[in-house]
Amino acid sequence: MILSYQDILAAIESQEILITPFDKSAVGPCSIDLKLGDTFLVFHHGRLFRPNDRKAILKNSEVFRIEKDEAFLLSPNQFVLASTLEKISISKKFAATLEGKSSIARLGIVVQAAGLVNPGTGLKDPTTLTLEIAHQANSPVELVPGMPIIQIIFHQLTSESTVGYDDRESSSYVGLDDEPRV
Secondary structure (H helix, E strand, O other): OEOOHHHHHHHHHOOOEEEEOOOHHHEOOOOEEEEEEEEEEEEOOOOOOOOOOHHHHHHOEEEEEOOOOOOEEEOOOOEEEEEEOOEEEEOOOEEEEEEEOHHHHOOOEEEEOOOEEOOOOOOOOOEOOEEEEEEOOOOOEEEOOOOEEEEEEEEEOOOOOOOOHHHOOOOOOOOOOOOOOO
């Protein structure tokens, strides 16, 4: 079951969903718009990456932090990782999915995330979400920190999960800083 506007607000009121900072005007009929953070991970051109070698990936990429009132210029055919401005925490009663905003997609920008925010994410330490941003159009686009970039949709589970994402020893992204994560 997808949470509706009033169900989202009730879950936030009961602190089963935490979003910091929270902007009530970002709540839609069945989602919340999340904003772009100020940190981007840019991959060096032409380097070979092995998905299981995180150290090599980080060695062949660079983190950029954008100052207030500046923009990140996303070039055609460029792919970057970014993070949300908001930190989230969701109880073990819910999961969430992320969907790109149509207003951004119409500019040729595909914003995706791993897709699933597991139950119990951010319970130990509220966390930003990593976004995968790819540019498919022919003209550069400015990405401005604080702009709405993706929607989070909450799903109520049929029963509360006995194990949350932050509880599992195999979970890779618990308690990390706010930079985009490979």
